[in-house]
Amino acid sequence: TTSKMPCKLLNLCEYETHKLVRIQSARLGSLKWTFNGVILMFICIVMFWNKEYQEHDYVVSSVTAKVKGVAMTSLPDVGDIVWDVVDYSGPSQGKNSFFVVTNVIVTKNQRQGKCPEVEWVQTGACVKFDVKQKTCEVSTWCPIETKKTPPKPALLASAENFTVLIKNNIRFPNFNFIRRNILPEMTDSYLKHCQFNRRTDPWCPIFRLGDIVQEARENFSEMAVEGGVIGIQIKWDCNLDGFLRNCLPKYSFRRLDEKESNRTLSPGLNLRFARYQTEKGVGERTLFKAFGIRFDVMVFGKAGKFSIIQLIIYIGSTLSYYALVSFIQMFSFNFFLKFNILTGKEAYIDCDFPQTTLFIDWLIGTSCFSKEARQNYSEKKVESVQDRQQV
DSSP states (O other), X not given: OGGGHHHHHHTTTOOOOOOOOXXXXXXXXXHHHHHHHHXXXXXXXXXXXTTTTEEEEEOEEEEEEEEEOOEEEEETTTEEEEEXXXXXXXXXXXXXXXXXXXXXXXEEEEEEEEEEOSSSEEEEEEEESSSSOEEEEEEEEESOOOOOSOOSSOTTGGGGGOEEEEEEEEEEXXXXXXXXXXXXXXXXHHHHHOOOBTTTBTTOSEEEHHHHHHHTTOOHHHHHHHOEXXXXXXXXXXXXXXXXXXXXXXXEEEEOSOOOGGGSSSOSOEEEEEEEEEETTEEEEXXXXXXXXXXXXXXXXXXXXXXXXXXXXXXXXXXXXXXXXXXXXXXXXXXXXXXXXHTTSOSBOOTTOHHHHHHHHHHHTOOTTSSGGGSBHHHHHOOOOOOTTTO
16 A cells, blocks of 8 residues: 555556547537638738748849939139049949049149148148148148038039939849849830839839939938938849749839938048149149049849749648647637636536536537536546556
8 A cells, every 4th residue: 555655646657648529519610620721821821922832042243333424513713614424423432332423622733842731741840821820831732622611502413414324133043043124125225215213114224313312312402512322222022933923123212321410420421533734844733522422232132933842841830830720629618618627616517607608508509408518528538547456
């Protein structure tokens, strides 16, 4: 007897197994297949919406840009200057970027010499800077650049009418698929007259600079004064499946730099370049501090193609959802029956507790007045079997 006590106390000598109860009920069967249908519909919607049956690859691309336009400005102490693509493009801005000058500060007739300033190479001499103050003498290009604030309105505000042709070549290596944003159906005559418009011509690769800035929700005239950075985003979302094949670029635009002068130490964007000449055998230059807009072209993309392996993996990963059907059914059925245990009553359908039997009666088609309704549910689910050696 003593040796049997640990087994009874710790349940070490007991084993549990499941017993199946089959309930003939149209309502319970309908509930089961309703849950199955909802889960199947959810799996199919997710599969087609996210294209889970496809293998995916990411884009590899290259970008070139060609700006066109001519502008004329009248600069103080300089006169009329015609600006073409060589003048307003400035130095190279790096990969997938181009720069357009919109405003300038000009310092003309600079020569190598000595003049007053606090920056540059100091000579050690103290000279007059203006009527009220003196400063150190430096060796540099004289006269120095003194004006700090760009003119308003911008001198090259007409640059908003310039156009740019953006050529984007893409490739998806895993599928050996190559494409470019100049689509096969675009002819030379079409490219000579087309201009990007989100509603009427969303795939034309030629953009008016003013339209780009407007699409980024900015004002070109205001932005042209100090300059800034605009991002041109090209997104490729390609479906490479047979008759559903679709691979077209989608363009979007946004400003990338901080435009508020009071929130940044150096707002806008500017750079310097010079034009050199010789006057009476002496080398001179005209210095341009150019403010402008840099356009960064960024390409994103993903392509998908049907793969039987991906489909099998997705189906296998979703089979576990069907376990929810059995769980929800068993939970809802057991909840109303086991409520009697919490009230201290036996775990069978009792007509004295109509709040616990109304749902079950309706679900399995029984009645509180029938003998079957009073059968102990726990005895149907769990059967106690004693070890013959203990008897």
